Amino acid sequence: MASRIKTNAEKYIVCPFCSLHCDDILSKSDGKKYSISSEASKVSEANKTCLKKIESFNINAKSILTPTIKNKKANLSSALKYTRQILKKQKDAIIVNHGIDVSGVRSMLNFALNYNCSIDHINSKFLYQNIGIVQRTGYMATSLTETKNRGDVIIVFGNNILCKTPRLIEKVLIPSNSLCTNAKNKKIIFIGEFPDKLLKNLSKKYNISYIKTKIDYIPDLLNLLSDIGSIKIPNISKALVTKIKPIISKSKYLVATWSASDFINSKNPDKIIQAISQFILDRNKISRAACMPISGSLGDTTSSQTLTWLTGFPSRIKYAHGSFVHDRNIYNNEIIIDKKNTDVVIHISSLSPNKIKINENLKNIFIGHPNSKFTSQPDVFIPVGIPGIDYEGIMFRTDNVVSVALKKIRAINLPTTKEILDELT
Amino acid sequence: MNIKLESGNIFDPQNNIFNKKMDLYIADGKIISKKNIKGKINKIINCSNKIVMPGAIDMHTHIGGGKVNIARLMLEDFHIENNKNFDSSSIIAPSTIKTGLKYIEMGYTTCFEPALLPVNARQAHSEMADIPFIDKGGYALLGNDDFFLDLLRKKASQSMINDYVAFILNATQSIGIKVVNPGGINAFKFNQRALNVDEKSKYYNITPRDIISKLTQSIYDLGIAHPLHVHCSNLGIPGNYLSTIETIKAANSLPIHLTHIQFHSYGNNGDKAFSSASVEISNFLNKIPNLTCDVGQIMFGQTVTMSGDSMSQYRNHNHAHPKKWMCMDIECDAGCGIVPFKYKDKSFVNALQWVIGLEIFLLAEDPWKIFLTTDHPNGAPFTSYPHLIKLLMDRSFRNDILKQLPKSIRDHSILHTLKREYSLNEIAIMTRAAPARILGLQNKGNFSEGSDADITIYDKNNKDIENMFAHPIMVLKDGKVVVENGKVKNYLWGKTQTIKPEYDASIEKVLNKFFDRYHTMKLDNYIITESEMSNLIGSEIVTNKCKYERKQ
Ligand code: SF4
Numbered sequence: 001m002a003s004r005i006k007t008n009a010e011k012y013i014v015c016p017f018c019s020l021h022c023d024d025i026l027s028k029s030d031g032k033k034y035s036i037s038s039e040a041s042k043v044s045e046a047n048k049t050c051l052k053k054i055e056s057f058n059i060n061a062k063s064i065l066t067p068t069i070k071n072k073k074a075n076l077s078s079a080l081k082y083t084r085q086i087l088k089k090q091k092d093a094i095i096v097n098h099g100i101d102v103s104g105v106r107s108m109l110n111f112a113l114n115y116n117c118s119i120d121h122i123n124s125k126f127l128y129q130n131i132g133i134v135q136r137t138g139y140m141a142t143s144l145t146e147t148k149n150r151g152d153v154i155i156v157f158g159n160n161i162l163c164k165t166p167r168l169i170e171k172v173l174i175p176s177n178s179l180c181t182n183a184k185n186k187k188i189i190f191i192g193e194f195p196d197k198l199l200k201n202l203s204k205k206y207n208i209s210y211i212k213t214k215i216d217y218i219p220d221l222l223n224l225l226s227d228i229g230s231i232k233i234p235n236i237s238k239a240l241v242t243k244i245k246p247i248i249s250k251s252k253y254l255v256a257t258w259s260a261s262d263f264i265n266s267k268n269p270d271k272i273i274q275a276i277s278q279f280i281l282d283r284n285k286i287s288r289a290a291c292m293p294i295s296g297s298l299g300d301t302t303s304s305q306t307l308t309w310l311t312g313f314p315s316r317i318k319y320a321h322g323s324f325v326h327d328r329n330i331y332n333n334e335i336i337i338d339k340k341n342t343d344v345v346i347h348i349s350s351l352s353p354n355k356i357k358i359n360e361n362l363k364n365i366f367i368g369h370p371n372s373k374f375t376s377q378p379d380v381f382i383p384v385g386i387p388g389i390d391y392e393g394i395m396f397r398t399d400n401v402v403s404v405a406l407k408k409i410r411a412i413n414l415p416t417t418k419e420i421l422d423e424l425t
Numbered sequence: 426m427n428i429k430l431e432s433g434n435i436f437d438p439q440n441n442i443f444n445k446k447m448d449l450y451i452a453d454g455k456i457i458s459k460k461n462i463k464g465k466i467n468k469i470i471n472c473s474n475k476i477v478m479p480g481a482i483d484m485h486t487h488i489g490g491g492k493v494n495i496a497r498l499m500l501e502d503f504h505i506e507n508n509k510n511f512d513s514s515s516i517i518a519p520s521t522i523k524t525g526l527k528y529i530e531m532g533y534t535t536c537f538e539p540a541l542l543p544v545n546a547r548q549a550h551s552e553m554a555d556i557p558f559i560d561k562g563g564y565a566l567l568g569n570d571d572f573f574l575d576l577l578r579k580k581a582s583q584s585m586i587n588d589y590v591a592f593i594l595n596a597t598q599s600i601g602i603k604v605v606n607p608g609g610i611n612a613f614k615f616n617q618r619a620l621n622v623d624e625k626s627k628y629y630n631i632t633p634r635d636i637i638s639k640l641t642q643s644i645y646d647l648g649i650a651h652p653l654h655v656h657c658s659n660l661g662i663p664g665n666y667l668s669t670i671e672t673i674k675a676a677n678s679l680p681i682h683l684t685h686i687q688f689h690s691y692g693n694n695g696d697k698a699f700s701s702a703s704v705e706i707s708n709f710l711n712k713i714p715n716l717t718c719d720v721g722q723i724m725f726g727q728t729v730t731m732s733g734d735s736m737s738q739y740r741n742h743n744h745a746h747p748k749k750w751m752c753m754d755i756e757c758d759a760g761c762g763i764v765p766f767k768y769k770d771k772s773f774v775n776a777l778q779w780v781i782g783l784e785i786f787l788l789a790e791d792p793w794k795i796f797l798t799t800d801h802p803n804g805a806p807f808t809s810y811p812h813l814i815k816l817l818m819d820r821s822f823r824n825d826i827l828k829q830l831p832k833s834i835r836d837h838s839i840l841h842t843l844k845r846e847y848s849l850n851e852i853a854i855m856t857r858a859a860p861a862r863i864l865g866l867q868n869k870g871n872f873s874e875g876s877d878a879d880i881t882i883y884d885k886n887n888k889d890i891e892n893m894f895a896h897p898i899m900v901l902k903d904g905k906v907v908v909e910n911g912k913v914k915n916y917l918w919g920k921t922q923t924i925k926p927e928y929d930a931s932i933e934k935v936l937n938k939f940f941d942r943y944h945t946m947k948l949d950n951y952i953i954t955e956s957e958m959s960n961l962i963g964s965e966i967v968t969n970k971c972k973y974e975r976k977q
Pocket residue numbers: 015016017018019020021022025050051165166167168
């Protein structure tokens with residue numbers, strides 16, 4: 001992709017808003033307000049969507065820049081004082097992580113250690129689906145740059161994955177340049193239920209095939225493609241299978257990609273991921289192939305990586321009797337909050353303004369970014385900066401192996417999540 | 426703060442001091458001579474009947490980075506033992522906090538992660554920054570990255586290669602360069618399943634020998650203290666001692682360090698086509714001045730193997746115990762493989778591996794050239810070091826275990842004939858002074874004036890050598906008491922040891938283009954700066970000097 005020349009007033013940023021963490025985006029800022037543009041001389045539709053999204057994190061009339069106590073404005077020290085009072089009385093607090101950088105996770109752990117509380121990430125259920133294969137059988141994996149440069153055939157499973165990582169296609173699956181394959185000859189096979197319009201548009205530009213089928217049929221379909229069994233799958237013609245098979249069998253480096261959250265409405269998400277993984281393992285007996293799961297956009301990978309090295313467990317832990325312990329059922333935030341097995345919920349949300357559910361029957365402390373939205377008012381709200389916009393930080397990319405150094409592009413004088421948590425610890 | 430360690434039995438091999446009763450002084454975290462102390466002594470520590478050594482140094486231990494974290498995740502079912510110590514992670518894949526606790530309790534004060542993938546350096550350093558107590562460092566992996574192989578294919582000049590190597594050391598905040606299965610990890614991505622020392626990779630048309638020659642030359646030219654750290658071709662394959670010998674030759678007499686040599690010293694004689702080639706390998710070690718190695722001793726029991734060598738790990742995945750494993754191709758940079766494994770004393774192969782490691786230790790004539798490692802956790806977790814020391818120091822203890830192994834072992838090995846017992850002096854050399862020297866750490870592993878006051882104090886009256894090494898009574902890090910009466914007292918955080926050779930910045934222009942075309946991140950984002958190390962990653966760095974000015 002041809003790049004334009006970066007002007008002196010511009011600065012590269014690392015986008016914190018999905019697990020691809022693109023770093024080819026330029027920002028201009030007067031300190032408070034910023035604008036975003038692409039370094040590409042021709043900006044794709046996907047990229048435009050992203051740029052708009054990033055700009056939407058600018059401060060607006062609805063942004064909350066001062067802390068509130070019971071929806072009334074308060075200064076930071078009284079908000080902290082009030083929070084400490086709540087924490088003093090807590091017996092079973094839980095931290096629910098809706099997205100934060102490495103420094104925030106580290107501080108979260110200290111906080112939990114200090115207050116004997118549990119930690120969970122809002123997307124843990126998807127995390128456990130992907131970790132499930134690691135813990136049951138293991139698998140063959142690959143990363144974004146390998147896929148970009150070596151992948152000649154890529155199978156995309158799911159329905160919504162391209163909306164979650166808008167630039168996956170242009171940056172990774174079918175890039176302008178590939179080191180060891182001809183980028184122009186790359187073939188993509190979509191399997192699942194993708195928006196027809198999206199695929200229609202893609203097929204104008206790229207060499208794609210589509211097997212439209214319900215997510216639950218993926219395991220059977222992979223068997224058909226591997227000549228195992230001859231189960232009939234509704235609406236899948238023999239001709240289509242015959243057309244796809246040689247594409248796969250000729251592949252030199254096949255990549256399977258999916259986002260676990262796409263499988264959430266299926267009967268058995270674990271079975272689907274296991275089937276994909278097995279399909280890839282079998283391929284490796286003759287050729288090369290690998291999986292590249294795409295994680296969620298709420299710092300899912302950052303949270304699981306950091307907690308894993310600090311405690312041995314990726315999520316759902318609690319500090320009790322002098323040690324961090326783990327139980328993926330007991331420390332599940334949804335269950336804990338629904339069953340009110342907690343008295344205080346500490347929401348931490350520095351990346352997304354998506355509306356967050358507040359259980360009014362519990363005390364709620366909300367440490368979140370200024371454009372945060374909630375279903376009802378928390379007891380305390382403390383606005384904090386967004387990593388990668390307001391302060392520097394480290395986050396992990398979807399493929400786990402790469403972490404990026406986020407930059408600071410504006411100065412609106414908000415504290416970081418780490419600072420607030422450390423202050424409370 | 427001035428501290429006096431009074432009348433201990435001092436072991437300081439670097440200064441030729443062995444078991445000499447004397448006092449030691451510390452001021453502001455450094456060793457100082459008595460005459461230079463200013464002000465009064467604030468604290469006297471009675472060391473009579475105590476053995477006093479510099480803090481131990483582990484020069485090869487997998488303690489941080491992507492593959493370590495995958496192992497932690499994969500082996501969750503083992504994370505129940507050792508419950509009470511900060512978290513319930515198991516010692517075969519300990520959390521960073523537990524890693525620090527266990528090392529410092531054993532008197533280890535500096536450790537090196539040997540497989541730091543440049544593209545994964547930020548993670549490896551972030552993990553290591555969260556290991557308390559110890560100083561740490563990493564060896565950056567090269568020799569399987571597409572950029573480097575492309576340089577070789579294009580016949581780039583040695584000086585350009587040197588620029589790249591120096592750039593990588595700077596950009597990844599590392600102290601050495603390691604190559605794993607030279608070219609093999611890359612070839613595996615093109616579906617090659619084996620690569621011998623003189624075999625050309627299909628895509629780049631380059632042999633492992635070419636890679637070793639260029640990289641050893643580069644390390645030498647740049648004046649990097651630590652020789653090229655090499656994980657040879659053909660790991661674990663019977664008969665691989667021949668490719669190990671060829672790898673040694675590929676260095677053209679320049680310094681080279683062969684890691685976990687035990688896994689690369691296998692013959693293929695006998696009815697099982699698997700035998701010890703420790704004699705052949707030791708002959709080279711004893712003969713060639715610039716060759717060093719660490720052993721990678723195995724111990725019987727459950728562990729997990731983790732390696733950058735995806736080609737070998739994939740080949741071995743059928744041996745996984747429990748039955749799960751993972752391999753990964755990484756960012757046109759390298760790869761990794763994680764395979765849990767249980768070494769069984771009833772297995773002929775595993776028993777012979779145990780024997781071969783010990784043979785190599787015992788046949789090595791110069792303790793300055795051989796290092797005590799289990800390639801944690803590949804051969805065994807690092808907590809088995811005290812046991813390993815006892816095996817080396819106590820022949821009857823060793824022979825008792827040997828007797829319990831399959832009888833056929835005797836026909837394929839010579840361990841039962843070896844009478845040698847290591848002395849305390851030799852243990853002090855191989856676990857302190859020698860690793861400091863081979864890594865160019867002037868301020869570590871010795872008690873010279875100005876050196877870091879990292880000190881381990883053992884009970885001389887403890888007659889069980891394993892117990893003595895497992896439980897030092899006191900450990901000081903940077904002059905602060907962190908372990909007292911065998912218990913951890915204060916948390917403190919060590920620094921990261923690095924080296925920063927010079928390079929011509931024009932290499933960054935070439936790399937910039939390569940990154941913009943082929944990578945999925947910018948070169949700027951790949952580089953880790955000093956300020957990022959301290960502000961975001963969370964570890965101060967120490968920059969060690971090159972041995973001499975760059976030669977070309
Ligand atoms: S694809 Fe994701 S990381 Fe890249 S610019 Fe869009 S939202 Fe940001």
